[in-house]
Amino acid sequence: MNIVIVIDSLVGGGAEKVMLTLAQEMVSKAHNVTILSLAQNIEYDIPNPLSVESLFSGRATKVDRFWQIKKNVKVLEAWFEQKLLQLGSIDLVLSNLDRSNNLLAKSKIENIHFVVHNSVNAELARQKKLGPLSYLYLKKSKQNLNGKSLICVSKGVEEEIKQGNLISPSAITTIYNPFNFKEINEQANESNINIPDTPYLIHVGRFAKQKRHDVLFDTFAKLDKKYKLVLLCNKKEKAFKLAKQYGIENQLIVPGFEQNPYNWIKQAKALLLSSDFEGFGNVLVEALAVGTPVVSTECPHGPSEILTGELSKYLVPIGQSEKLVLAVKQVLADNPNVGKAAILEKVCADRVTEQYLALAN
Structure with missing residues (x-):
């Protein structure tokens, strides 16, 4: 055709x-x-x-x-x-x-x-x-x-x-x-000298109001200081300016737009999504595909269709950093095996x- x-x-x-x-x-x-x-x-x-x-x-x-x-x-x-x-x-x-x-x-x-x-x-x-x-x-x-x-x-x-x-x-x-899991996993295994050895959490998404970096930063400020926060986003300067308000600018790593985000995602302890809304939430699927646990706001629409069954406990209401903190602590303690998530077959x-x-x- x-x-x-x-x-x-x-x-x-x-x-x-x-x-x-x-x-x-x-x-x-x-x-x-x-x-x-x-x-x-x-x-x-x-x-x-x-x-x-x-x-x-x-x-x-x-x-x-x-x-x-x-x-x-x-x-x-x-x-x-x-x-x-x-x-x-x-x-x-x-x-x-x-x-x-x-x-x-x-x-x-x-x-x-x-x-x-x-x-x-x-x-x-x-x-x-x-x-x-x-x-x-x-x-x-x-x-x-x-x-x-x-x-x-x-x-x-x-x-x-x-x-x-x-x-x-x-x-x-x-x-x-659609997700090409073979390609995603090949790229997830590529080496990248810029990826830090220290434990980190990751957020992938444009620096836009919809993504609620304010909620993300407020959450991160209440977590164990041993973690770094990697942002794969545009507008690096704006990200650091906002991070300063939450006192986490020294824990922030912002490489900018990455052609291959999957090796960054794979080596993260967890991926966080703090959005007010999504159409689907592609990055949640990508994280599950490379075995990285996720925590997400239960925003309209997508996350509740992706995080089903046991994984639904890592969904939290939008705009509530306190609940996001608890869910992040929970996922880090559980370190769930996400490779068999039901959504992967459907996409x-x-x-x-x-x-x-x-x-x-």
Whole structure:
């Protein structure tokens, strides 16, 4: 089949990584995949067989604004017409993130499924705090998904959309994010001289309000001083500035964006997730896959679908650092064997890719 994956950019982020994994797996099954990035920004190493093209020069931050959208939808449609001439058919189009969704939703392009990577309600609540224009832009972006076929990355996100009255899709289903466990474990075993010998906990995620580094730092300040805290995030200076307020700046290690986070995760005593909301919580699965215990806020959505059975005791309410402290102490004392977590079977790349390919039929 001929498949096109459209995404806003390929900067370091969860949705971007998910789509690169999916594209690789599709190519390994002898399908022809093109990733179309609206922007030229690429932070990830692009594996050899993958074809990546960009539609606009620069960062493409305003390509879907009302004064530009008609013109840019035509640019997008022209790209697809060229691709159609080249390939003869396009069997499946996957759209990711708001700018891509906004352009594709207004286009005449066929066979599109829109992937919803995050809690719609939580995104809107956060945007409201940034002012009315930001909020209205995001609300309109979500409403553009009315009458479209949606793929949600967790059952929680699917239920939220079904129960709400903002989006009425033509079809909706959940397909979990794909994980290539063979590749993850190979990278987890790579040596890295920058990884400290001292015991450390780890947090992986953008330095953004959603991730609640304030809760993370407040929690860490109450733990045994023998531990370091590794942050794999952007905005290093902001991280240290906030850490200073909690008196933990000397225990912080911030290597910045890492192409391979898995060897850092594998050697950590535990991985912590302190978010107010997620779409799924990829990093929890990645930690379980390399045998690292996790503690997470029970945020909407994802963590409660990942940490099930015995592991559910390491879920805590959002925004409560005291409870996070207790759960971290518990997980460090238990050192649970997480390699057999039930979620791992459900998210293996092969199984997930077959679910995506079935959409074309």
